[in-house]
Amino acid sequence: MGFAEKRGNYWRGRYKIASGKHLTVVDENGKAIRFATKGEAQRAASEAENKYRRGEWRDPALGQETFGEYANRWYEAQDLAVSTMQNYRRHIEEHLLPEFEDKALAGILRTDVDLWEKKEKAVYAASSVKTWRSTLHLIFEDAIDEGLITSNPAARRRGRGKRAGRSRDRGPEKVVTDALGILLTAERAALLSGRDDEFVAVVLKGYTGMRWGEIVGLETEYARPGSIRVEWQLYELDTGELVRCPPKDDSYRAIDAMDWLSALIANHVARTRPTPCPCHGRTYVFRGQGAARNGGHQGAKLVDVARRAEVSTGTVSNVLNHPDRVTEAKRVRVEQAIADLGFVRRGAVSEHAAHWRRNGFATWLFTPAVSGWYPKKAPQEARPVPLLGEPWPGVPARGRGASDRADACWLPIAKGLTPHGLRHTHRTMMEDLGTEKVLMDQRMGHIDGSASARYAHVTPGMRKRLILGLTEQWETALDARLALCPTSPVRMLNDLLRRDAPSLWRHLSGPRGSVVSDRSLRQLDAASQQLLGGTTTASWPTTLCGPDTQFAARQPHPYGVRAVHPQCCCPSRRSTAPA
Numbered sequence: 001m002g003f004a005e006k007r008g009n010y011w012r013g014r015y016k017i018a019s020g021k022h023l024t025v026v027d028e029n030g031k032a033i034r035f036a037t038k039g040e041a042q043r044a045a046s047e048a049e050n051k052y053r054r055g056e057w058r059d060p061a062l063g064q065e066t067f068g069e070y071a072n073r074w075y076e077a078q079d080l081a082v083s084t085m086q087n088y089r090r091h092i093e094e095h096l097l098p099e100f101e102d103k104a105l106a107g108i109l110r111t112d113v114d115l116w117e118k119k120e121k122a123v124y125a126a127s128s129v130k131t132w133r134s135t136l137h138l139i140f141e142d143a144i145d146e147g148l149i150t151s152n153p154a155a156r157r158r159g160r161g162k163r164a165g166r167s168r169d170r171g172p173e174k175v176v177t178d179a180l181g182i183l184l185t186a187e188r189a190a191l192l193s194g195r196d197d198e199f200v201a202v203v204l205k206g207y208t209g210m211r212w213g214e215i216v217g218l219e220t221e222y223a224r225p226g227s228i229r230v231e232w233q234l235y236e237l238d239t240g241e242l243v244r245c246p247p248k249d250d251s252y253r254a255i256d257a258m259d260w261l262s263a264l265i266a267n268h269v270a271r272t273r274p275t276p277c278p279c280h281g282r283t284y285v286f287r288g289q290g291a292a293r294n295g296g297h298q299g300a301k302l303v304d305v306a307r308r309a310e311v312s313t314g315t316v317s318n319v320l321n322h323p324d325r326v327t328e329a330k331r332v333r334v335e336q337a338i339a340d341l342g343f344v345r346r347g348a349v350s351e352h353a354a355h356w357r358r359n360g361f362a363t364w365l366f367t368p369a370v371s372g373w374y375p376k377k378a379p380q381e382a383r384p385v386p387l388l389g390e391p392w393p394g395v396p397a398r399g400r401g402a403s404d405r406a407d408a409c410w411l412p413i414a415k416g417l418t419p420h421g422l423r424h425t426h427r428t429m430m431e432d433l434g435t436e437k438v439l440m441d442q443r444m445g446h447i448d449g450s451a452s453a454r455y456a457h458v459t460p461g462m463r464k465r466l467i468l469g470l471t472e473q474w475e476t477a478l479d480a481r482l483a484l485c486p487t488s489p490v491r492m493l494n495d496l497l498r499r500d501a502p503s504l505w506r507h508l509s510g511p512r513g514s515v516v517s518d519r520s521l522r523q524l525d526a527a528s529q530q531l532l533g534g535t536t537t538a539s540w541p542t543t544l545c546g547p548d549t550q551f552a553a554r555q556p557h558p559y560g561v562r563a564v565h566p567q568c569c570c571p572s573r574r575s576t577a578p579a
Contacts, residue, residue, distance in 0.1 A: 002045025063106025
């Protein structure tokens with residue numbers, strides 16, 4: 001039984017834990033409690049001794065371990081996916097340790113956590129702060145399980161806090177696009193990279209909803225006719241290392257691929273002939289684009305000259321190395337294209353990286369494609385993508401003085417759209433087609449733990465309806481793109497336009513390079529109204545500008561190329577295209 005002990009002008013409680021061994025009643029910080037009366041000290045001592053006998057006693061000294069010491073020990077004990085470990089490390093090192101590192105676990109109060117959260121929300125997005133607090137909560141929960149503390153200061157009490165204005169914590173609405181937007185984004189991405197790889201990748205992502213790491217980590221053996229197996233992903237760590245690991249949440253799945261999509265991938269693989277990468281020793285469908293990581297400022301490429309002169313890259317090479325093998329007309333066109341683009345021979349060859357990098361792909365390829373602007377990247381400010389007006393829809397001008405040679409710049413397709421936004425787009429497209437939820441979840445790699453989902457199953461009929469619906473959307477997008485212009489500088493898209501719908505333009509387009517007649521434009525208006533829901537060319541913006549782009553300037557484009565104006569990328573030029 002506990003007893004009271006007189007200590008000067010106060011009493012302290014003492015209780016027995018073993019023969020000849022007594023402890024003093026202490027508070028949560030391990031300091032002896034000073035009682036004013038003997039009775040208070042004795043009652044506290046007896047209660048503490050009873051807790052010890054029932055096995056509920058906790059050594060107060062345990063809570064004196066600092067948060068920093070425990071967080072390091074906690075992190076080392078985790079055995080999770082590399083992506084999760086990286087996120088935990090970032091949360092702890094960048095946001096938790098600066099505030100709590102030197103504080104004792106038992107000394108961290110709820111008010112301390114609330115004050116830290118308030119300071120973080122003043123700088124960062126509320127959704128991010130919520131994630132960091134969840135990590136802090138998890139660390140404290142494990143400390144409770146180890147008996148180091150008795151309560152969790154990061155726990156949220158239900159029904160507490162500000163109710164009005166909670167909508168301010170919502171993140172911005174996710175930007176999505178449609179089938180035509182996917183197609184036009186893919187075309188622009190290919191123009192920016194100077195090859196067809198990005199065209200295939202953007203279309204694949206938009207029509208399957210695969211995650212970024214699953215696209216980068218798609219191995220050739222899993223790209224099969226009629227099906228794409230998601231077995232692995234390549235996850236990029238902060239160090240730049242790409243780790244081959246299972247898909248998120250072990251979402252292994254087979255995604256039904258439309259015949260045209262399987263053919264697109266098969267043709268891409270046959271053309272690029274991928275070889276095993278040096279980092280993993282495996283053969284991937286897509287390779288990196290090393291030159292694009294510098295934002296396209298390394299100079300014009302051989303393919304840009306070929307597109308400008310409307311010849312093959314082999315012809316350009318012959319002009320540079322064996323001009324006697326090329327006809328005079330082609331040689332003049334190539335030399336003019338070289339002069340227009342500022343092509344420098346030594347900058348034409350670039351070794352491709354093994355894999356895309358998330359930031360480089362988004363910064364220099366995807367964002368400029370959907371917005372028409374290169375994003376701000378120190379030391380350069382955000383700026384429009386400078387374009388040469390021909391061939392339509394414009395070829396990015398590269399190298400020194402690119403903006404001075406530019407004729408126009410792109411209008412946005414879906415400003416704010418991200419590569420992950422194509423995953424949202426695919427889900428939205430399936431919703432629009434009336435696809436059953438169980439099939440959408442299976443295709444996206446989501447898990448629905450509800451009771452109703454347990455009794456729902458994917459059927460062949462569901463899959464067939466979805467394949468037909470997505471194919472119809474793809475064909476409609478191709479028809480709409482064909483109505484804008486019958487050709488494309490992107491070889492793969494150009495082949496699709498010529499093969500799939502030549503009849504629409506057989507009577508509209510005259511000889512190559514000629515101006516479309518007014519009668520043909522009226523016919524185009526009628527066709528466009530049918531394809532694009534009643535919108536006419538009169539309501540669309542002028543697409544290109546400049547004295548040498550009469551044909552292109554009269555082509556309609558709902559996501560068109562903006563006419564040059566004083567605030568654009570080439571202030572020395574003015575639009576002379578008809579309004």
